[in-house]
Amino acid sequence: MEIIRALLEADEDGQSIRYKTEQGCLPIHAALRNRVSTEVVQLLLEADTRLWTQKIDEEADIYTYYLGFIPLHIACSCAASRGTIALLLDKDVDGQTLTMSAKASLMKTLSFPQTTSLSQSLARGSVKGKIALHLAIAHSSDETMRLLLKRSELEGEADDSIFQTCEKDRTALHMACKNNVSPDIIALLLKIDREKKTTVLPDRNGMKPIHYACDHSDARTKSIHLLIEAEKKYNGMNKFNQHQPFKIHPSGQFPSTHTPFWYACRSGAPPSTIGLLMSQSDFSFKGFERKSMKIDFADVVNKHPPLQRLLNQKLSSRLNIVR
Numbered sequence: 001m002e003i004i005r006a007l008l009e010a011d012e013d014g015q016s017i018r019y020k021t022e023q024g025c026l027p028i029h030a031a032l033r034n035r036v037s038t039e040v041v042q043l044l045l046e047a048d049t050r051l052w053t054q055k056i057d058e059e060a061d062i063y064t065y066y067l068g069f070i071p072l073h074i075a076c077s078c079a080a081s082r083g084t085i086a087l088l089l090d091k092d093v094d095g096q097t098l099t100m101s102a103k104a105s106l107m108k109t110l111s112f113p114q115t116t117s118l119s120q121s122l123a124r125g126s127v128k129g130k131i132a133l134h135l136a137i138a139h140s141s142d143e144t145m146r147l148l149l150k151r152s153e154l155e156g157e158a159d160d161s162i163f164q165t166c167e168k169d170r171t172a173l174h175m176a177c178k179n180n181v182s183p184d185i186i187a188l189l190l191k192i193d194r195e196k197k198t199t200v201l202p203d204r205n206g207m208k209p210i211h212y213a214c215d216h217s218d219a220r221t222k223s224i225h226l227l228i229e230a231e232k233k234y235n236g237m238n239k240f241n242q243h244q245p246f247k248i249h250p251s252g253q254f255p256s257t258h259t260p261f262w263y264a265c266r267s268g269a270p271p272s273t274i275g276l277l278m279s280q281s282d283f284s285f286k287g288f289e290r291k292s293m294k295i296d297f298a299d300v301v302n303k304h305p306p307l308q309r310l311l312n313q314k315l316s317s318r319l320n321i322v323r
């Protein structure tokens with residue numbers, strides 16, 4: 001930190017803070033990429049602010065793209081501390097960076113140091129079109145996600161944050177469910193979405209958030225319950241344009257018979273999740289034509305008596321309807 005301070009003080013006109021590499025990398029980009037301390041980030045941001053106040057026509061460092069990413073994108077992708085994220089947001093007085101999208105296809109273009117555990121995980125997925133919240137959901141802490149959502153609400157950008165999609169047409173709720181984040185974050189995303197419309201939006205594969213939430217061996221039953229209740233609320237508010245709660249979008253690459261229950265069984269989700277899905281009024285065995293799926297489901301039911309009783313109740317009620 002003292003070395004950075006000394007270098008900045010030695011630069012009489014303060015221009016070095018704006019020097020870029022051939023690829024367009026500013027000191028702030030390099031610092032965040034290498035996960036420096038919050039104190040160093042503060043020194044760099046303050047130095048840029050001093051220069052920016054003298055040259056209003058120049059763009060501040062927090063809005064400058066490097067290989068398709070602004071500083072906030074890099075910070076969220078590198079699991080930067082809450083303090084570092086807060087500094088970047090504090091400098092952005094109008095909340096513009098909250099909805100600025102990444103322009104690159106792969107995060108590997110940033111060449112993260114191989115010493116970080118993120119270097120390989122970031123290289124695997126496309127991030128084009130993602131905003132800071134999307135990147136934080138995949139790589140940062142619950143604390144950072146809460147901070148971003150809180151700032152979005154304060155800046156009046158909450159709706160944009162939860163409805164903005166990446167190139168795969170996924171919202172923040174899709175990504176949160178896909179990454180199996182804590183129920184508290186799911187609840188916060190649903191709270192911001194007053195009409196609960198994000199629960200029924202399909203992505204490019206025709207997947208709704210609940211499909212992703214169920215597709216985990218450690219699926220969070222509380223999160224799935226929140227999604228089910230939110231979707232019921234949406235359907236109640238839109239009686240003339242109801243989405244079927246458990247039907248996948250027909251244009252998706254997966255068969256329309258693949259329901260959240262199917263994904264839960266395929267992934268070996270906890271019995272509590274299986275039971276919750278079975279207890280729904282529109283529960284069905286669609287997509288269970290394959291013998292292997294039937295065997296896997298039977299194995300789960302045989303090991304858990306409560307599921308046996310629930311299954312018997314479901315089958316009995318349907319037999320009574322037929323009669």
